[in-house]
Amino acid sequence: MAELDKQRVVVLTGAGMSAESGLRTFRDANGLWEGHDVMEVATPEGFAKNPALVLEFYNQRRRQLLEVEPNAAHKALVLLEDHFKVNIITQNVDDLHERAGSSQVLHLHGELFKVRSTHNPKHVLHWQKDLVLGDTDGNGHQLRPYIVWFGEAVPLLETAAEKIEKADVLIIIGTSMQVYPAASLIHYAPEHCPIYFIDPNPNLPAGVNGNLEVLAQTATEGVPLVVDRLCAK
Structure with missing residues (x-):
């Protein structure tokens, strides 16, 4: 055709x-994502409060994705x-x-295998390893998961x-x-x-x-x- x-x-x-x-589906019956309140790991406010926690949450999701088909x-x-x-x-x-x-x-x-600049949402990079504090966009701005969080x-x-x-x-x-x-x-x-x-x-x-x-x-x-x-x- x-x-x-x-x-x-x-x-x-x-x-x-x-x-x-x-x-694993992120959100279980009691509204938690892998034991975390959604506001902790999937909102801009959660990231501002504890960026290391949020980065590690998505690092775990990224590692798991590498293991499945x-x-x-x-x-x-x-x-x-x-x-x-x-x-x-x-x-x-x-x-x-x-x-x-x-x-x-x-x-x-969004996509787990991408990250973006916290300064410029259009600055997007392919990323399959862990993302940690200190990983920047080249201009000194911290990278974050390329995920649409609640409230965005x-x-x-x-x-x-x-x-x-x-x-x-x-x-x-x-x-x-x-x-x-x-x-x-x-x-x-x-x-x-x-x-x-x-x-x-x-x-x-x-x-x-x-x-x-x-x-x-x-x-x-x-x-x-x-x-x-x-x-x-």
């Missing part, structure tokens, strides 16, 4: 997408690119979509909304759809756009269009099923 004739599939993924690769759900999404124009919008900060082979991935909340703007939110507005098919995987502003993205889907929602504990926000199919399954169970169905059409 000619590239111009391909339908657009937009995929929105959350923590459940990566959990089956062995990545993409799972069957990540790999299944790559197959869609043979038949569709595919855009993945992920709330995850890992690189498992890219490692699996997906070519168009937008990270809403989500720079790519508008771009994500524009992609969903043009979707012919929307697939939502492994996300509670309860954390805003990312949860609002589902409302940008065109009125008659089919939506597949894959999550073992689906909990959609109100007002979603009626062309919705819920698969109460894990990512590795549900994603290959939906991919096979779409590719067979």
Whole structure:
């Protein structure tokens, strides 16, 4: 099929997408992230108060990411690119979509394998080792994780909304759809756009269009099923 004739599939993924690769989801049932209050490790105020703690928290996440691999759900999404124009919008900060082979991935909340200057948000570096106090941008400004913390703007939110507005098919995987502003993205889907929602504990926000199919399954169970169905059409 000619590239111009391909339908657009937009995929929105959350923590459940990566959990089956062995990545712990940041926030557990009591609201703690690896034993830390979210305000300590995922806000500008937390970083200002105790930067060493915050840097080590993300160092641990970065080390863990080096030890895991993409799972069957990540790999299944790559197959869609043979038949569709595919855009993945992920709330995850890992690189498992890219490692699996997906070519168009937008990270809403940043990336673990990047850091940025505390002085210039556009000064971004690739980074896979530990980040410590004293690591600077070359101009003496401390580097910080390239992560969108609570209380910070989500720079790519508008771009994500524009992609969903043009979707012919929307697939939502492994996300509670309860954390805003990312949860609002589902409302940008065109009125008659089919939506597949894959999550073992689906909990959609109100007002979603009626062309919705819920698969109460894990990512590795549900994603290959939906991919096979779409590719067979």
